[in-house]
Amino acid sequence: MSNSQATLIERLARILHNDAHTGGLKPTQWEALRYLARANRFSRSPGALTVYLGMTKGTVSQTLQALERKGCIKKTAAKDDRRGLIVKITKKGESLLADDPLIDLNATIAALPKDTKGELTASLESLLKAILANRGGKTFGACKTCRYFRRTHKNGAPHFCSLLMEPLSGDDSERICIEQEAA
């Protein structure tokens, strides 16, 4: 087989990119919207999105402007820091996500043999981990898997982040966080 793994990944990436021109959004706008739908309350900011996407803040600023113009998101002022913004997905944004072009890929993956699927997941995770380690990138894992996560066992009580010293709702702890570090 003459295809290197890098070539395979690049080809896959190209296909994904081409498919992401639907629903009136551009590929990067889809990525931003997806991120915002998964991020917890510490991570729904232009700055966190900038780190996630690995782009410059100027570019991200423009992408968010486009998404706001299209009615998919709404920027509101952060409560604690008057420089900061919190980005919220609108109803329209939510409903667009129901037609996320990435869903097709998930369906194709779901149809793979179970062994292949497992190997795909495991090897991709290893690779991503290696790449992020190489370049000191943030992992953006789920909040509840973080070394700073403190579980509260009282019923209904929120959990706690010992890095930011902030309470964590059940919802927030299920979501991905810019500060997450493996336990």
Add this chain to the structure above:
Amino acid sequence: MSNSQATLIERLARILHNDAHTGGLKPTQWEALRYLARANRFSRSPGALTVYLGMTKGTVSQTLQALERKGCIKKTAAKDDRRGLIVKITKKGESLLADDPLIDLNATIAALPKDTKGELTASLESLLKAILANRGGKTFGACKTCRYFRRTHKNGAPHFCSLLMEPLSGDDSERICIEQEAA
């Protein structure tokens, strides 16, 4: 783990894309140059590149113009069809490929445990095959693995393509072809 396989692939794709802004080329220009370096003589045309990249011919035309402006490629008229063009990589194009940003990814992959590497390759190939089958995409496999490939056993003699009814040099049969179909 909260990451779906599609999310992992998308994230990998984003990292690759961000890294591909080096050497004065843009990500798409790198992809085009890489393709041209691997394609056999039936596949070094704007049309074949269009199919490979899955874009519209207008876009590919512009990308090739940019590459030609930068001195990486040279367009020459096709001999058999006066509409067609053959694209050739220049010395400068070749030397740029030596600093292909994708090489870093290959190095990272090479450093993975052998088992992981094998699983990565196998599962990615399965996935790509499934995707291409779903949408009837061309495989762009190596010429010599094609059902139309006819090997000539006389020493030094060229091989033969029974689809295009054309002789195949050893070099061409090692390269990828737009017409390739698994044997």
Add this chain to the structure above:
DNA sequence: TCAATAAGGTATCGAGTCGAAACTATAAGG
């Protein structure tokens, strides 16, 4: 043989991407 049609490419438009650099406003730290 001579239209009609197909196929290979280019030109142009408009929206968006993207890095770079300059800029504004607020925070934080001596």
Add this chain to the structure above:
DNA sequence: CCTTATAGTTTCGACTCGATACCTTATTGA
């Protein structure tokens, strides 16, 4: 306070990308 860091925006220029219209050369079929 004054300096420096941080969060975002703005502007610029080169490029991406689909859509559409267009030009030229092949092919087909009546």
